[in-house]
Each structure stands twice: as C-alpha cells, then as structure tokens.
Amino acid sequence: MTGTYQTLTVDLPETESEAAQDLLHEAGAMGLEVRDREGPTMPGVRAPAVGECILVAYFEDAQTAEAARAELAEAFPSARMQLAEEQQQDWSNAWKAHIKSVQVGRLWVGPPWEAQNAPADKVRLVIEPKMAFGTGDHPTTSLCLGAVDDYMATHPGASVLDVGTGTGVLAIAAKKLGAGRVVGTDNDPVSVELAKENAQDNGTPDVELSGKELTAVEGTFDLVVANILANTLIELAPLIVPKVKDKLLMAGVLAHQKAEVEAAYVNLGLVPEPGAQQGEWVRLDFHRAK
Ligand SMILES: C[S@@+](CC[C@H](N)C(=O)[O-])C[C@H]1O[C@@H](n2cnc3c(N)ncnc32)[C@H](O)[C@@H]1O
Incomplete structure (x- = not known):
C-alpha cells in the first residue's frame, strides 16, 4: 500500500471516447469515470467542452498511470491529459462506485x-x-x-x-x-x-x-x-x-x-x-x- 493512488484526467473529442476508454481499461485502469454532456454534472465538478468528454481513470500506481498516459497520447494526439496523485483513503469509494454489476x-x-x-x-x-x-x-x-x-x-x-x-x-x-x-x-x-x-x-x-x-x-x-x-x-x-x-x-x-x-x-x-x-x-x- 502506497497510501496514494493516481488519477489520469483526459479531455478528448466525444467520438474518441469509447476507444479511449477501452485503451485505458487495457492499460490497467482500475476504474473509469465518464463525464459527457448527456448526464448532469455534479456541482463543483468540471464539465466537458462542447463536442468533448472527460474521462477520469483511476490507477493503483504512478508507473501504470504514466504508461497509460503515454499510450493514450500516441493513439489520441488531440487528447489533453493531467496526472494527479490522490490520497488512498478516498480510493475505495472513488473506484468502487464505477464498477457495476x-x-x-x-x-x-x-x-x-x-x-x-x-x-x-x-x-x-x-x-x-x-x-x-x-x-x-x-x-x-x-x-x-x-x-x-x-x-x-x-x-x-x-x-x-x-x-x-x-x-x-x-x-x-x-x-x-x-x-x-x-x-x-x-x-x-x-x-x-x-x-x-x-x-x-x-x-x-x-x-x-x-x-x-x-x-x-x-x-x-x-x-x-x-x-x-x-x-x-x-x-x-x-x-x-x-x-x-x-x-x-x-x-x-x-x-x-x-x-x-x-x-x-x-x-x-x-x-x-x-x-x-x-x-x-x-x-x-x-x-x-x-
Ligand atoms: C477486451 S479484453 C476482453 C476480456 C474478456 N474476454 C471480456 O470479454 O471482458 C481483451 C483481452 O485480450 C487479450 N489479448 C490482446 N491481444 C491478444 C492476443 N493476440 N492473443 C490473446 N489475447 C490477447 C488482452 O490481454 C485482454 O485480456
């Protein structure tokens, strides 16, 4: 346990959303949040630009997150990405909430x-x-x-x-x-x-x-x-x-x-x-x- 986890936030065109989600899963994302313009945005949460969506991928360690970032940058040159470290105590709720039966x-x-x-x-x-x-x-x-x-x-x-x-x-x-x-x-x-x-x-x-x-x-x-x-x-x-x-x-x-x-x-x-x-x-x- 490192006490932290990594988030990779990706802004990219909506048309590339599905393929990028698939790449993030394959690259080891433990959970994935998709923000598009169809669903209401939570107060205080940044909404996507018109024609775009925001993907927030959760990773257990920085190395996997960085490798995913590099892979995504190559496959989707127009994607804008930001890596951040978060405190582990939020981890269970943050990613578990996105795994549905x-x-x-x-x-x-x-x-x-x-x-x-x-x-x-x-x-x-x-x-x-x-x-x-x-x-x-x-x-x-x-x-x-x-x-x-x-x-x-x-x-x-x-x-x-x-x-x-x-x-x-x-x-x-x-x-x-x-x-x-x-x-x-x-x-x-x-x-x-x-x-x-x-x-x-x-x-x-x-x-x-x-x-x-x-x-x-x-x-x-x-x-x-x-x-x-x-x-x-x-x-x-x-x-x-x-x-x-x-x-x-x-x-x-x-x-x-x-x-x-x-x-x-x-x-x-x-x-x-x-x-x-x-x-x-x-x-x-x-x-x-x-
Ligand atoms: C999209 S996942 C599907 C997993 C599961 N079958 C499902 O339906 O949820 C694709 C899987 O194929 C594997 N894979 C990719 N290329 C492959 C290849 N050439 N031969 C065998 N497996 C491969 C990946 O490692 C990954 O686990």
Whole structure:
C-alpha cells in the first residue's frame, strides 16, 4: 500500500471516447469515470467542452498511470491529459462506485461487494476487479455474455474457446451455463493468473486457462468467442477460423470497423449472421457452413 493512488484526467473529442476508454481499461485502469454532456454534472465538478468528454481513470500506481498516459497520447494526439496523485483513503469509494454489476440473460456478473444483492434465480459470477479486463460491465463483455447465454441454452455440453479471456469472465460464464470443455487463452500473463483465480473462486476450476498460442491449443470448439480489438481480430483470423466448429462471436469492434473485420472472416469461409450493437460497439456473429 502506497497510501496514494493516481488519477489520469483526459479531455478528448466525444467520438474518441469509447476507444479511449477501452485503451485505458487495457492499460490497467482500475476504474473509469465518464463525464459527457448527456448526464448532469455534479456541482463543483468540471464539465466537458462542447463536442468533448472527460474521462477520469483511476490507477493503483504512478508507473501504470504514466504508461497509460503515454499510450493514450500516441493513439489520441488531440487528447489533453493531467496526472494527479490522490490520497488512498478516498480510493475505495472513488473506484468502487464505477464498477457495476450486470444482469444478462440467466447471468448476474458483479464485484464481491455487490454479490449479496444478486437475485437468487440468476447464475452468479463474482469477479474481483484487479489488473485484468472483464468485470462484465463493459459493453463488449455484456454483448458477448448475452450471446454465450443464448448459445449455451440451446447447446448444452458444447465446447467453448475464449480467445483473449482477460478475467476469464466469458469462459467461466460458459462453464457455469453448462458447457463441456472450456479453454481460455490470453497473451497477458497477469490476466491468465487472475482468470485462474476467478475460475477457482467461482467453482469452475476445470476451465483450462493459459497463455498458449492458438496453434498450441488442441482441438476445435463448438463455440469460439473473442473480445479483442479490431486490428488484433483481423490479425488472428487465420488462427481463429480453424478453431471454429459451429459458431464464432467477436466483440471489441467499433461500428465503423465492422465491415473490415467481417471481410477478414468471410474470406476464410465463415458465414456472417446478424450480430448486435451497444452504443458504438458491435458484436459480429458467424457460423461455419455445414
Ligand atoms: C477486451 S479484453 C476482453 C476480456 C474478456 N474476454 C471480456 O470479454 O471482458 C481483451 C483481452 O485480450 C487479450 N489479448 C490482446 N491481444 C491478444 C492476443 N493476440 N492473443 C490473446 N489475447 C490477447 C488482452 O490481454 C485482454 O485480456
């Protein structure tokens, strides 16, 4: 415990908000506050300029915050940023307030301090927010959770591969909803460790979680799900497609990137289906032609 935490305040055009939020999550933000012109601003809190929004990201240490600042500066040259150190005693309330539980289909996904409020008739997944992406409340995650729930409802015992598993949320959800073999991979070793902890804590220790390359993962899977960014999904298409036995779900794609990602997978023989959209984020669904 350092006694302090870091805030990175970012002013940037509203059109870049979603992508910048995603980058901040990936860069290790423990919580994120979004101030746009849709919601009322609290008294004494600075409001965004017209056409802009303000993102306030919370980080545990200065090194991670500085690395995030540098990454954001490169990706979004027009962003204006300010790093500040805050006293730790505000920390728990400051970031916990921004982690929300979600209910998607048969699932409830949320942090431990909200678990007691989970409805008894829901399948409960408790994810402690740490240094991995996937607490459930990001649109890209909930778009996938909904489709995983739908697929598992009609394909009990199906095998599932989750590429870019983060906290393991989608893999664990699939297992809890009745999947057979479930494999999750991530190229970030910290995420793999946290996903393993989450699988243990949620009573699904048999989910196979690792940092394996897809070429080293054996077998094909009824359902493959990948919530990663558009450029990575395009890069990984030749490795993901051979793993798909029946259905592929992908998220992490902004509406304007959809056609490019879709083309990469159609070119490799998958058949697109109507997907879903939440805000600027889309989910792309495919199946393998019989
Ligand atoms: C947006 S998060 C998704 C986490 C979780 N599946 C969810 O839906 O909330 C993307 C994850 O993909 C991982 N990732 C990024 N590039 C990857 C790659 N080339 N191979 C495997 N994992 C990757 C990141 O480390 C991160 O944990």
